[in-house]
Amino acid sequence: MALLSLQDVSVTYLSGGKRVHAINHVSLDVEKGESLGIVGESGSGKTTLIMAVLRLLPPGRARVEGTAELEGRDLFQMSDQELSTVRWEQMSVVFQKAMNALSPVHRIGKFLSDIYRLHRPDVNKRDARRAVEELLILVNLPPRVFNLYPHELSGGMMQRVSIAMSLLFTPRLLIMDEATTALDVVTQNQILDEIVELEERMDITRVMITHDISVVAGTCKNVAVLYAGSLLEFGPVDEVLVEPMHPYTKGLIESFPTFEAEEREPLVSIGGSLPDLVELPQGCVFAPRCKYACDLCRQKTPEMRSFGGKRKAACHFAGGEFHE
């Protein structure tokens, strides 16, 4: 059984009398031990998708459809009480803006140990302190941070505190939404190395949202490419990033300069911009920007097809031959 299984998930925001189709019929599985990177440009729905899974979207403003099973239990059908234990102990999340997760009036150490003891009432203060200190070391923070207030930390340090917090109960599923983006490469890598190591040791599986494909290439097993709320390609990192099947994935990869390139070739970007999510184009969502688009693409939405192993892509032309 997959750790997390999304079936036909759609999210529609209701905004000013309009319906914003932010996620459209996304299905994907996250297997135990197979960390997943979700990539896609700004506005493609990455945050929306995980907010839906975490049930953090305001019910009146967003309509969520489909199922999202965590170890077989549908998160969308859970009672609030069930959900609150699941949220800390089985899945946790780190967002880009760590600030919001911390209390400005409490010292870091006290705040974290209090949360710890709230969920583990039988643990005494000293053991809670030790557990928190170990986590701080794990994310490369000096012990003195235990006694500091959030405003005394740099942005990078604060981010690491919130990563430590998300690991308090060694969750099954760790979700990171651009959680290391603000850090410099040295710090980012050191933390990710620790987390990857921890994943193996403690059986944690990570879902990581990032615009930095090199992070996905270096730390994830699988990758999902999201565009305008649709899943366009999915598969093992060492296949998708080496030989992408979908024109959009190809474009994304080509727009990165590489270390290996000898000559200064002009960089290629994907022209155009995301379609209006209120009125999605007919047919393939990527057609307005796709250089291979033909009439059929503009009429018929390509289905997600499997190409052996875990590979999937949603393009009429994926896999060589034209496929209606």
Added chain:
Amino acid sequence: MNEEKREQTPILRVDDVRCHYPQKKKYVRSDGTVIRKAVVKAVDGVSFSIPKGEILGVIGESGCGKSSLGRLLVRLEKCTSGKIYLDGQDMENLYRKDRLAFRRRTQMVFQNPFDTFDPRHSIGKILMDTMKLHHIGANDQERREMAIAELASAGLLPAESFLQRFPHEFSGGQLQRISILRSMLLGPDVMVADEPVSMLDVSIRADIINLLYESTRKKNTAMVFISHDITTTRYISDSIAVMYLGRIVEMGQADEVVTAPRHPYTKALISNCGSIDPRVKKKAIYLPGEPPTPVDIPSGCPFWPRCPQATKECRQQEQQLKDMGGNHFVRCSQVTGL
């Protein structure tokens, strides 16, 4: 050989500049001792020069002083000490004598394009006002035509309709293109681009990089390109300077710095820079210890607390940038120069 060209006065020469910010708060060290009059030494003795039309990339850890240096170069911040020369003339004098003329010669593009423009004015007005201020174009009609031509050349079509629009009606990428256009309108001698693509979408970054590259080449403008992204910096730059705690620790030809780094910090930085090709596996160098703070800079070589190659001497002895030949400079006791 281009020896002759090298001998010419560089368009920008930076001589031992510092940028210190005095703090109101005291600073408590991890061992409990206190610094009463804390000073953030954001830039602490930087020297380099750039020949006309060349691009210098500046990379380094978050907080190492890249943006502060950038602001000094366009005189948004005054040097605490040291001097900057624009085409051989003292920049402080040029700035005092005629600010408007000075602005024409140095321009800056910022990280967040949404903060760059006055939201109350249309893009047409913004562009035309800039031209008018700097006496470009004979009349409004001519300025309007120039604005249209500029927008069109950046692929913002139909340009006439873009003129009427307000900043919030553009995407980040479009605004950044306009911001670059506006800066380049004046044909500046020096352009500072501080993280110009880091807020933008991956899919449009390439456009901005290409535009920056082509427009500065066309007008022979020298550029200082500040970024976290080492691959992009290498791509666009002729040479690269690596900063650590307010100083340059290594500087040289872009390819050389990235493919054959000499300074232990540069080595660590480059080794941590990932590839988008999952088949390329690099062994990243681990840096122990707490990231440093520019309030309490270690004695000797400031990198010693985290340096894998540090010796006892490193803690006491300040290091100078040493000439390795071929315009490559390294500040480290373990690297011997010419």
